[in-house]
Amino acid sequence: MTWDIFVALLAATVLAGTPLLYATMGELITERSGVLNLGVEGMMIMGAFFAFIVQFKTGNPWLATLAAGFGAACIGLLHGVVCLIFQGNQTVSGLALTIFGVGLSDYLGAPFIGEKTVGFQPFDIPFLSDIPVIGPVLFQHDPLVYISYLLPWAVMWFFRRTSLGLALCASGESPDAVQAAGLDPVKMRWLGIFAGAFLVGVGGAYLSLCATHMWTHNLTAGKGWIAVALVIFAFWRPGRAMFGAYLFGGIMAFQLRLQALGTTIPSSLMMMLPYALTILALLFSSARGKGRNAPAALGDNIAPGA
């Protein structure tokens, strides 16, 4: 009996962790290219909106996911225009992007609040889903979850084994060196912003297509910000980012389960939990690492005409 609850909780952990995994991995790619994009919350909720609206109009969840990715990437490119072309302050530009994205999704989504969609449906992977514990926890979900399993490994491979990935990471460490090697660090940063925003958008798509199956106000509820924190928590490493995403997925699943069971703890105190634990998690990791693994040129613009 308690065992069943435990398995259900683990499965819920994977589900709650998936949007965080996409968003964290996206922001991680962007930051590794040297660009700090604090607009994750805004891009993520726009991704959720684009996914919802395309699903609502066409009924095709794959098309909706692509729309979310490209839509969020277009929002992210605004950050590129401000910071890469016009040398704007990256911190403030990201904040502006969040204010803008949250406002825009609320504005465009206002007529659709409460509308339901089908979105992705879970399907069991043959054989694997029959394994006790592991099956129900990992292999009875929807396709976006399965794709997310591959994501950290793909990103790791991209960073370590491809010349493009190496150049992208080098642009975050030393843009001058990239320039000296005859490559264009600004192009790498455009790529970092685009690819990162795309993944953040897919994370948003997961929220409206798989988690809620409907459009509501404030769908992300700070998940984008938690993703920004998780990148620091992960020391900018994809493997640790996956661990962090599932850790926080677990916390959110636990919180929801407790609320569903009806505790005497007031709901507003329960709602604080993920945010308070974000601070705690960062405290532990910064006490250990002091953020020494941050890309050296993170947040610095590349001056034109240099």
Add this chain to the structure above:
Amino acid sequence: MDGFRVVRRQTPQRWAGFVVLPAALLIALAFCSLLLMIQDKSPVEAAVVLFKGGFGSLYALQDTMLKAIPIFLCSLGVSIAFRMKVWNIGAEGQFALGGVGATWAVLTFPGLPMPLMLTLMLVCAAVTGGLWGMLPGLLKLKFGLNEIISTLMLNYIGIEFMRYLVYGPWKDPGSMGFPMTAMFPEEAIFPEVLGYVHAGLVVCVIAAVAVSVFLQRTRLGFELCAAGENPRAARYARIPYGFLLVFVLTVSGALAGMAGCVEVSATFNRLQPSLCTGYGYTAIVVAWLSRLRTPSIALFSVFLAGLLVGTDNLQVDMQVPAAFGGILEGFILLCVLAGQFFYSYTFVRTGRSQGGAA
């Protein structure tokens, strides 16, 4: 061949703001007109409603002033932290905690005479808001915790704490189930001083003068600005960087807290969840648009407050969602950020005629 090259200016362009700001506004308004047309609404009509609603009459201007007061106080606080390149984006939570502190004073010491009561409320709000700002400062100093994340997370936590209080221990039994405290006694409500603009305006003036004097006339204020320009040089000059870090975040929080006090007292006359409507984020936009200068902060507080009041009118008259204000704010800030490029860079023509100039 003819082309253009980007060159850094020797000295920053001084009057660029007069071109950049209107241009940024125009672009933002054009974008928003597009959004309105998507929803089959006339942008011209909307612009009229927006500006008439925010600035068009004496009533509109007073409404605008009422919104500008909390925005100004929050923005003044945020700008002090920004001066030192400390990213306090926690004004929203500090604002909420200020509301909580002020309400605590009213609930604990009812029956004080008005001047004493209002002073006590302001002090309590400044203390609670200040502590809420001090916490991320200490965490950054002791553990190197990124203040952007901690101040933002404390926003969510602070707002949930405020909700907990009004849904739980502080709920008025006579509120028919609505989450709100009992109405404040008359002594705890800021009196009106100018039309129906309340005494929060006086708080703003005092705060603005105090901050200006502090920044321009005191050693610590000078050190603060220097530390923002170059933290490493500041350390060599034995400027107490760590102390300043905690100090600016505390002052920043205290000012936002006072804004919260003014709002619960004068606007709502009680503590209720609708206290937090994003003034803390608007404050960041204002601080950056005004490039951290106090007189400009006052000007832009009024301007953005007017846009928000105008947006409220749009919602009532043309059913435009309230989120329109956020889009405007965000997009104006993006445009201005991009436009600030022209303060320090210029385009130089490169071509045949340049010859030996290189």
